[in-house]
Amino acid sequence: MPPRTEADVPGLVERARAGEARAVARLISLVEDESPRLREVTAALAPHTGRAQVLGLTGAPGVGKSTTTNALVRELRARGKRVGVLAVDPSSPFSGGALLGDRIRMQDHAGDPDVYIRSMASRGHLGGLAWSTPQAVRVLDAAGCDVVVVETVGVGQSEVEVAGLADTTLVLLAPGMGDGIQAAKAGILEVGDVYVVNKADRDGADQVRRDLRSMIALADRPDDGWTPPILATVAQAGQGLAELVAEIDRHHAWLQETGELGRRRARRARAEVEAIALAALRRTWGDIGGHAGLDELAAAVAAGETDPWAAADRLLEQVRA
Amino acid sequence: MPPRTEADVPGLVERARAGEARAVARLISLVEDESPRLREVTAALAPHTGRAQVLGLTGAPGVGKSTTTNALVRELRARGKRVGVLAVDPSSPFSGGALLGDRIRMQDHAGDPDVYIRSMASRGHLGGLAWSTPQAVRVLDAAGCDVVVVETVGVGQSEVEVAGLADTTLVLLAPGMGDGIQAAKAGILEVGDVYVVNKADRDGADQVRRDLRSMIALADRPDDGWTPPILATVAQAGQGLAELVAEIDRHHAWLQETGELGRRRARRARAEVEAIALAALRRTWGDIGGHAGLDELAAAVAAGETDPWAAADRLLEQVRA
Structure with a gap:
């Protein structure tokens, strides 16, 4: 496969809106690959x-x-x-x-x-x-x-x-x-x-x-x-x-x-925003600059040195710090 | 049912450790009901x-x-x-x-x-x-x-x-x-x-x-x-x-x-700590003092006013604030 050229996201969105199948295909590939452009693509699509x-x-x-x-x-x-x-x-x-x-x-x-x-x-x-x-x-x-x-x-x-x-x-x-x-x-x-x-x-x-x-x-x-x-x-x-x-x-x-249409779509958006936020949090939990990460807290729980609620509190304190 | 008396958690743990079935039953009821004493019970049990x-x-x-x-x-x-x-x-x-x-x-x-x-x-x-x-x-x-x-x-x-x-x-x-x-x-x-x-x-x-x-x-x-x-x-x-x-x-x-025993138990503790922390976060997301909560952010996403990544960022900023 030839290397793909850098995607021109606003241009692709314009062409997709004009009904160009190749632009649609390219945008779906960008979101499907979870490419670094994923956020940019979603933001450009949002108003439409x-x-x-x-x-x-x-x-x-x-x-x-x-x-x-x-x-x-x-x-x-x-x-x-x-x-x-x-x-x-x-x-x-x-x-x-x-x-x-x-x-x-x-x-x-x-x-x-x-x-x-x-x-x-x-x-x-x-x-x-x-x-x-x-x-x-x-x-x-x-x-x-x-x-x-x-x-x-x-x-x-x-x-x-x-x-x-x-x-x-x-x-x-x-x-x-x-x-x-x-x-x-x-x-x-x-x-x-x-x-x-x-x-x-x-x-x-x-x-x-x-x-x-x-x-x-x-x-x-x-x-x-x-x-x-x-x-x-x-x-x-x-x-x-x-x-x-x-x-x-x-x-x-x-x-x-x-009004159920609006409620369903808001519920859908809610679940999506929450999933993205949780995934972002999870990525940080292994490595919370200088503090004990989730792995160390889990080891302390497994060893009976602390309990899971206290460990969860410490995890959240560090997220908020 | 007669009203239950306030549980003496340290006493119950002592009696359970001595093998008293009624104390075991009472402690399990306390954790099963997700009573306010749940955290206290788990903390008292941890060292044992x-x-x-x-x-x-x-x-x-x-x-x-x-x-x-x-x-x-x-x-x-x-x-x-x-x-x-x-x-x-x-x-x-x-x-x-x-x-x-x-x-x-x-x-x-x-x-x-x-x-x-x-x-x-x-x-x-x-x-x-x-x-x-x-x-x-x-x-x-x-x-x-x-x-x-x-x-x-x-x-x-x-x-x-x-x-x-x-x-x-x-x-x-x-x-x-x-x-x-x-x-x-x-x-x-x-x-x-x-x-x-x-x-x-x-x-x-x-x-x-x-x-x-x-x-x-x-x-x-x-x-x-x-x-x-x-x-x-x-x-x-x-x-x-x-x-x-x-x-x-x-x-x-x-x-x-x-060493797989330790790894399994640490993995189990990790999942438990994470679930508790996420549940605690979720409870706060509807109502983040004065800021837009998850519901408002979701409505903005559903209306195309913002995208889910940007909304998740704002949600996390508020958690960290």
Whole structure:
């Protein structure tokens, strides 16, 4: 690879805002690499953000997330929307799993200047979801995307994290996947704004919808007045996608009317600021100029010479000094 | 309930050290309730801690954790050890699931002054494992237990957390539970020091041991020279327990010889001190005397008026001010 020239961040932001895909790609690379320019990029993007509708799309492997994302993009394009897709999903054909490429036909959108698709690494030193994902959302937002879809595989905590990232969280299920148990385990009953039972032409789809409805009714969800709809789709055949887009729009309108959109975004920003501040603090804890760092304090606790509360006090005194 | 009298913490610690079960119970209640005396209790315990061998015991529901704990306690008692058990497991008969009581025969140890058994709430505002569990371990350690067994149900992250808490982590499996997939998902391949295939008289036990051996060989484990043994037990019948105790002792000797025991305990103390310090910081972030708190900074980020790095800088400046 030829060495990259020094990035002209303001110029890149201008070109990304004008819709130039290469500038978008370069900016996402800058935030993804956690380059020294990361702060500069985020600061330059800030005034141009907050317009895009951010959709999270999650579900267990095999429920048809990528097929649904693809069909959703087509539906949104038919309405004249600019769309960005971030695939934070190691199994997604968008993020390199070309084995499924024939089924997914991402070629559908190749050459469409109003669709930007990018896979993101799922690692991230500040949590399961790539740390850079919210920054990449900012890039696509500033680049004029009306909708940004963040696709994550629903295992472990990632569906809860994507719910923190998105304005509207879509949870996908499919018949014959042991969904009931999966749902209860992963906490997806709490986080979905719109539920989609995909592959609805298969046996058991109605049962999954019924089970889901009763499980959601029992789940510990916020009492905010929103009852999540449970849709049926056959994404492969494009069935149910218009209804899905209608429900997404209805949820977005509800978010705006109730002020929940602002609260969700403030909560998201809060978590992000806090994570950055904690990471910065952690970096200093090993080496607090001349004072005992965390390692020495921990050794004293392990030896019974002090207790963890007293050690924490000393650590914080040094941060404040 | 009659109102509790003010706790005489130094007196309680003295009585607990003398082996008085009621004093142990009272001290655990004080740390479990996160009472105002929590810090005082932990400080009073600190000089008397560090002697007990801490065993973590984890596994999926149904593998026989409680039966194994019970058999292990019996085996340790036969060797003259004082034993404490903390059951952080909502499904454990120790923590109220008396339905299984007839099978488990906790009555085996009722009235034995050298066995202390306590169930712990699995909630905890600083993580999945009860925040108070490490404090309860300190109480039992100070009370002269030679071995403290912490039993946790192996779902989600808790087995990884118990590995952080324990000197030696025992991971239980059983035939016919879809163990291969379970193991790979939960990360237990990385954290076990000793693996136990319980119910080894059932079909498929040898296969589970073979699968486990090859999966462990492929897992991303620390290159520290310890090869985890994979034992077979029938805890219900007491079979294989002597071998289990021998392997636990062999691991403990290895921990001491290599200095790994000190490193593990320091790592544990480090995580604990850090969690306490972060929790203390978080409490201050909403209200930093006269300055913009985290909520205002988050609102500014959400509005595009500033970026998260700049907001984190301001937050930290205020902490340091």
